[in-house]
Amino acid sequence: ASINEYYDIAFKVMLLGDSAVGKTCILVRFKDGAFLGGNFIATVGIDFRNKVVSVDNLKIKLQIWDTAGQERFRSVTHAYYRDAQGNLCFFILHFLAWLTEIHEYAQKNVVIMLLGNKSDMAAERVVKTEEGEKLAKEYGVPFMETSAKTGVNVELAFLAIAKELKHRA
Ligand code: GDP
Numbered sequence: 001a002s003i004n005e006y007y008d009i010a011f012k013v014m015l016l017g018d019s020a021v022g023k024t025c026i027l028v029r030f031k032d033g034a035f036l037g038g039n040f041i042a043t044v045g046i047d048f049r050n051k052v053v054s055v056d057n058l059k060i061k062l063q064i065w066d067t068a069g070q071e072r073f074r075s076v077t078h079a080y081y082r083d084a085q086g087n088l089c090f091f092i093l094h095f096l097a098w099l100t101e102i103h104e105y106a107q108k109n110v111v112i113m114l115l116g117n118k119s120d121m122a123a124e125r126v127v128k129t130e131e132g133e134k135l136a137k138e139y140g141v142p143f144m145e146t147s148a149k150t151g152v153n154v155e156l157a158f159l160a161i162a163k164e165l166k167h168r169a
């Protein structure tokens with residue numbers, strides 16, 4: 001994909017969640033199809049990647065913003081919420097704290113999707129599937145379990161949010 005890849009419509013999507021849940025790995029998996037395993041490199045500040053996906057016959061450019069979840073970076077993040085149309089990867093850990101942030105800073109009709117990552121680690125997972133499903137139901141948002149390591153559901157999660165963004169646009 002070139003820098004000038006054709007698209008019909010563009011949306012900005014934020015990846016939000018606590019540190020080390022796998023936001024950067026999910027983005028790398030989606031963009032490059034690879035797993036950034038091994039060393040944990042903390043994202044400093046904010047970085048973004050573009051990727052064009054097809055929904056029906058429309059080319060949708062997702063401008064995906066990777067954020068640092070650490071408390072000390074939150075003030076940096078706030079400015080980026082305002083013009084984001086979508087928030088993917090609301091990892092379940094501290095989901096409510098993130099939801100409060102979105103409600104405070106994001107657009108009113110923002111699209112939210114809850115993701116539980118590291119589904120490949122079933123046994124040692126911090127948050128169980130049922131908890132994720134329950135939370136998502138309670139707050140009326142879609143829930144998906146992903147793995148940046150195996151790639152399971154990563155593309156589907158981004159496609160799902162692209163679809164919803166298109167639907168609401
Ligand atoms: P971030 O702080 O949310 O950006 O988290 P990172 O993407 O840097 O990932 C934190 C750590 O979790 C790294 O050591 C990754 O290799 C690991 N990790 C990320 N996603 C997965 C996953 O789906 N499965 C497994 N097993 N490890 C993962």
Ligand code: MG
Pocket residue numbers: 023024025041042043066067068
């Ligand atoms: Mg990161």
